[in-house]
Amino acid sequence: MDQKKKKLMKRLDYFIHMRPVFDIQSLFSDGTENYVTPMEPEPGDTVRIRFRTKRDNVDFVFFISGATKKSMEVESSDSRFDYYATEIKVDETPVYYYFEVQAGKARCFYTRLGVSRDLNQSRLFCLVPGFSTPDWAKGAVMYQIFTERFCNGDRSNDVLDNEYLYLGKPATRISAWEQLPAADDTREFYGGDLQGIWDKLDYLQDLGVEVLYLNPVFVSPSNHKYDTQDYDYIDPHIGVIVAERGSLLPDNCGGAVENSSAERSLRKMNLSNRDATRYISRVTDLRNLEASNVFFAKFTEEIHRRGMRVILDGVFNHCGSFNKWMDRERIYERQPGYEKGAYVSADSPYRSFFKFNNEHEWPYNSYYEGWWDYETLPKLNYEASQELEDYILRIAAKWVSPPYNVDGWRLDVAADLGFTAEYNHQFWKKFRSVVKEANPDAIILAEHYEDASTWLGGDEWDTVMNYRAFMEPLTWFFTGMEKHSDEYKEELRGDTQAFVRSMTLNMTEFLTPSLQVAMNELSNHDHFRFLTRTSSRPGRVEKLGGAAASEGIRPEIMREAVVMQMTWPGAPTLYYGDEAGVCGFTDPDNRRTYPWGHEDKQMLEFHRRVIAMHRRYPVFAHGSLRFLGSGSGDSTSEAADHAACSDALRGECYRRQNWLAYGRFSRKCQMVVIFNNSEERLELTLPVWPAGITNDCVLERVFETTKEGFTEECAAYPLIGGELKIVLSATSAVVLEAKPRLVPVII
Numbered sequence: 001m002d003q004k005k006k007k008l009m010k011r012l013d014y015f016i017h018m019r020p021v022f023d024i025q026s027l028f029s030d031g032t033e034n035y036v037t038p039m040e041p042e043p044g045d046t047v048r049i050r051f052r053t054k055r056d057n058v059d060f061v062f063f064i065s066g067a068t069k070k071s072m073e074v075e076s077s078d079s080r081f082d083y084y085a086t087e088i089k090v091d092e093t094p095v096y097y098y099f100e101v102q103a104g105k106a107r108c109f110y111t112r113l114g115v116s117r118d119l120n121q122s123r124l125f126c127l128v129p130g131f132s133t134p135d136w137a138k139g140a141v142m143y144q145i146f147t148e149r150f151c152n153g154d155r156s157n158d159v160l161d162n163e164y165l166y167l168g169k170p171a172t173r174i175s176a177w178e179q180l181p182a183a184d185d186t187r188e189f190y191g192g193d194l195q196g197i198w199d200k201l202d203y204l205q206d207l208g209v210e211v212l213y214l215n216p217v218f219v220s221p222s223n224h225k226y227d228t229q230d231y232d233y234i235d236p237h238i239g240v241i242v243a244e245r246g247s248l249l250p251d252n253c254g255g256a257v258e259n260s261s262a263e264r265s266l267r268k269m270n271l272s273n274r275d276a277t278r279y280i281s282r283v284t285d286l287r288n289l290e291a292s293n294v295f296f297a298k299f300t301e302e303i304h305r306r307g308m309r310v311i312l313d314g315v316f317n318h319c320g321s322f323n324k325w326m327d328r329e330r331i332y333e334r335q336p337g338y339e340k341g342a343y344v345s346a347d348s349p350y351r352s353f354f355k356f357n358n359e360h361e362w363p364y365n366s367y368y369e370g371w372w373d374y375e376t377l378p379k380l381n382y383e384a385s386q387e388l389e390d391y392i393l394r395i396a397a398k399w400v401s402p403p404y405n406v407d408g409w410r411l412d413v414a415a416d417l418g419f420t421a422e423y424n425h426q427f428w429k430k431f432r433s434v435v436k437e438a439n440p441d442a443i444i445l446a447e448h449y450e451d452a453s454t455w456l457g458g459d460e461w462d463t464v465m466n467y468r469a470f471m472e473p474l475t476w477f478f479t480g481m482e483k484h485s486d487e488y489k490e491e492l493r494g495d496t497q498a499f500v501r502s503m504t505l506n507m508t509e510f511l512t513p514s515l516q517v518a519m520n521e522l523s524n525h526d527h528f529r530f531l532t533r534t535s536s537r538p539g540r541v542e543k544l545g546g547a548a549a550s551e552g553i554r555p556e557i558m559r560e561a562v563v564m565q566m567t568w569p570g571a572p573t574l575y576y577g578d579e580a581g582v583c584g585f586t587d588p589d590n591r592r593t594y595p596w597g598h599e600d601k602q603m604l605e606f607h608r609r610v611i612a613m614h615r616r617y618p619v620f621a622h623g624s625l626r627f628l629g630s631g632s633g634d635s636t637s638e639a640a641d642h643a644a645c646s647d648a649l650r651g652e653c654y655r656r657q658n659w660l661a662y663g664r665f666s667r668k669c670q671m672v673v674i675f676n677n678s679e680e681r682l683e684l685t686l687p688v689w690p691a692g693i694t695n696d697c698v699l700e701r702v703f704e705t706t707k708e709g710f711t712e713e714c715a716a717y718p719l720i721g722g723e724l725k726i727v728l729s730a731t732s733a734v735v736l737e738a739k740p741r742l743v744p745v746i747i
Contacts, residue, residue: 022103024115025690026054026081029099030624031112031125031512034666040132040513043092047127050075051084051099051110058103063088065097072099079694080722094458095127112508123508131458134408136210136309137443137517139621141611142573143209146525147238148189148223149593150576151196152177157241159189162249164276165329166221167376170249171279178595180546181588186222190593193238194299201306207579208611211309211571213410215525217296219283220320224525224591226313226412227320227377229283231395236282239292243285246277273322273329284335297403309407311443312399316392317417318371318379325350326378328366343368352385354378355419371416382418382427389427393434400439408443409435410519414461415448428460445519453509466518466570469506473499474522477660478561478677480536484586485528488538494658494677500627507569516621518570522561522578525591529575529584531558541585549583556731559606559705560675563733566614567664567673569625579607606710613703613712613735619669626691628661628672659684659728663691670738672699676728689722699724699736706732 028051033039035050051061051072061072061084075085088095098119099110108115112123152158162170166187174190182188194217204212216225219235229235249271273279282288303310321328325348327341342348346362358367371377382389399406418424435442446452446461451468455461467483475483480493492498507515522530535552565572576582577592581600584590614620658678664671670693676682688699701715706729717726717736728734 022106022108023054023057024108025687026052026057027101027108027110027115028052028624028626028690029110029125031127032516032624032666033622034624036127036512041090041127041129043090043129045129046087046089047095048085048087049097051101053082053084053101055080055082057082058101060100060102062100062102063097064100065095069100079696080689081692090127090129092129095129096124097127098124113504123505126511128458128511131511131513133462133513133517134441134443136407136441137462137571138513139516139569139614139618140210140309140571141208141614142211142213142311142519142571143204143207144213144215144521144524144573144575145197146192146215146224146576146591147194147197147217148192148225149591150192151200151594151596152191152193153195153197153199154193154240155191157193157237157239158191159237160248160278162251163282164221164273164279165249165271171221177593178598181591183542183588185588185591186224189223189237192593194234194296198299198302201302201308205306205308207608208615209308209574210615211311211407212303213311213519213573214313216313216315216412219289221322222320226315227318227322228315229320229322230289230324231319231392232398233289234292234296236288236292239288240295241282241288242291243281243287244278245285246279246281248278249276273331274333276331280331280335284332284338286337293404297405300404300406304405311408311410311445312406313412314396314409315412316380316396317413318377321376321378323378325353326368328375328378349387353381353388355381355384371413379419380417383420383423389430393430396431397434397438400435400442405439407439407441408445408462410465411444411446411461414446415450415452415455425455425460428455432460443517445517451506451509456509456511456514458511461514463510463514463518465524466520469503469510469515470518470520470565470568470570471522471527473502473506474561474564475530475533476502478557479533481528481533481538483527483533485533485538486540488536493536496657496660499660504627515569516571519573520565520568520570521573521575522558522565523575523590524573525575525587527590528586529582529590530561530578531555531581532583532585534558539585541589544585546585546589549585549589553583554731555581555600555603556705556707557677558603559710560677560731560733562607562610563673563703563705563735564675566610567620567671567735572611572614574607580604602709606705609710609712610703617664617669617671617737619664619666619671623664623666623669623671626663626665628663628686628688628690661686663688663693665691665693667692670697672724672736672738673733674726674728674736675733676730679730681730682728684724684726684728686724686726687722688719688724693719693722693738695719695722696741697738698741700739701734702737703735704732705734 029035037048041047055077063070063072063086070086072084072086074082076083101108108117109119112125159171159173161173164171172188174188217234218228219230219233220227300310324332326343328343332338333344340348342350342354355369361367369379371379444462446464448464449467452464475481476492477499480488480490531553532549534554534557577594580595581603582592584592659676661674670691672688699717704711717724
């Protein structure tokens with residue numbers, strides 16, 4: 001036999017006896033307790049780390065961390081997969097790691113972005129010993145309440161007409177609960193209060209809510225209360241007023257300030273908030289302040305008695321011009337027991353709390369730094385004042401300690417605190433230390449729109465409001481709308497590939513304990529109500545009018561989005577009234593009152609049922625996530641930043657296809673969630689085995705939404721070769737549970 005034939009026969013023999021094709025779709029690991037035990041280790045713990053492959057499909061799996069490279073051994077197997085494992089002992093330093101897989105001459109790497117031929121070290125797995133997030137918050141159903149608009153339970157504490165001036169105009173009491181907010185409504189009050197929330201706790205429990213997140217509740221002149229006046233006390237206007245004295249401003253003060261020269265008109269009338277003696281007594285009299293704090297302590301006690309939790313909004317980047325430290329309105333200037341504010345006197349003990357740009361203007365120095373140059377929002381100058389830092393840290397600990405025992409903080413514009421990035425990180429490290437020392441089970445949750453990974457290293461914030469890895473990609477996919485609804489992009493609506501890429505990349509910014517408690521919202525006080533977004537119509541209330549917010553809405557799209565919210569990693573968070581069908585453009589229109597007695601009954605019952613489903617399956621809180629598709633490649637690598645991924649390792653399953661599927665799974669429970677975001681009926685053949693579902697199972701429907709509504713009626717679907725065949729109705733979502741093949745099959 002000549003040499004050429006020998007080489008040919010040798011190559012043929014190699015191909016005949018080589019192992020089956022290297023199956024990259026089977027490769028999987030993540031940071032959940034399914035693959036890391038314990039998931040939140042303490043220094044000194046031994047951690048077991050696992051990796052999944054197709055059974056008998058690879059030669060070696062290596063765990064690699066820095067200079068350490070360990071061969072992993074098969075820990076267990078089932079009919080489809082091998083599970084490799086190794087153990088490491090951790091100290092106090094973060095452990096960054098990835099996997100290398102070899103099969104014959106083929107080799108690939110596995111990071112948080114999935115499979116790649118060339119290693120991308122920017123998205124490695126990370127384990128931070130000593131970092132944990134509260135177990136009660138993992139997957140918890142949260143409910144955000146803009147207190148002033150939820151329910152009026154105590155009319156005796158309502159803000160009164162002409163009680164004080166805010167932004168040059170008098171405060172106004174709105175008597176018609178159903179009236180839509182005005183375009184400039186910060187001084188308009190409907191009377192919602194803490195007693196109103198207390199009165200509706202039965203409703204919230206019946207809905208399935210586990211955690212209340214309250215927009216700011218401290219003393220403040222606005223209805224939104226993001227301009228704090230006194231961090232030490234609950235505002236008596238939403239708390240308790242026990243001492244009433246003083247008078248209102250004259251009835252004609254409103255007419256004097258309707259034009260652009262409002263302040264000049266007020267000066268001509270010699271009228272200011274120094275004359276608002278009713279307001280001054282309400283918010284400076286210690287009897288009202290202390291009574292409100294006592295009431296709040298009883299309020300939180302009742303919430304805890306019911307097995308629920310409560311989170312407060314902390315606005316620590318800036319305060320308000322009414323604040324007792326600044327006192328631009330001079331309401332504290334003549335009150336006994338209060339020091340002079342920094343606006344009033346150069347000798348104020350609070351002068352260093354603010355950054356003044358003109359040192360020669362006292363008394364009444366208005367040349368101070370404001371957040372985004374708003375003079376009503378003086379920026380706090382931590383770098384220049386140890387006293388300020390100490391004060392705010394005391395506040396941070398005060399409200400999570402007895403007798404209030406609040407369960408955590410949501411931090412407003414947290415990345416903006418301080419004048420330098422260096423100080424910002426220093427402060428949040430100190431903040432975490434004092435909060436966790438006072439209440440180890442408290443959560444620290446920050447507002448941040450960009451990449452938050454530099455704050456999510458385990459020593460500052462626990463997590464964030466999840467814009468990047470939830471609200472934004474979801475909104476584009478289901479509605480084609482930007483979250484403020486200022487623009488519509490048809491090409492992003494139903495673009496599954498864009499959704500998967502965005503979600504996969506942005507989720508790697510979180511440590512797993514942070515991801516499992518991330519606040520996943522569809523709507524909130526800063527953005528369009530999601531139901532209005534479903535119309536795919538950009539605009540604002542100023543141009544379109546309030547009625548337009550309800551025009552062309554698509555409740556079936558909202559039902560799809562809520563199903564995703566209830567099955568996605570993190571804490572699904574409802575914005576009050578979304579469950580009742582409330583619409584609204586960007587603020588202030590998104591701050592409409594809850595429509596008691598006029599709820600959308602179908603939407604409300606849908607929320608009750610889908611929340612109950614979420615709570616019934618712990619896998620939605622703790623399980624792994626795997627995108628599912630019809631192609632031959634790995635959908636996670638398809639979603640990666642893919643300079644490092646070869647064409648051979650990329651799948652073709654996700655293009656702009658208007659449908660999406662993923663699995664939520666552990667070794668004990670496997671769920672499949674599928675969305676058809678098109679207007680057409682869809683027949684789908686879907687490989688579900690990558691979610692750990694074996695052929696001896698059927699998939700049983702536990703929840704489905706349609707254009708008409710929703711159903712929990714059972715139906716079961718057999719698997720053939722690990723694939724599911726299913727027909728989806730237009731604009732629908734379905735949730736399936738893997739069950740042993742003992743259930744009668746309905747095709």
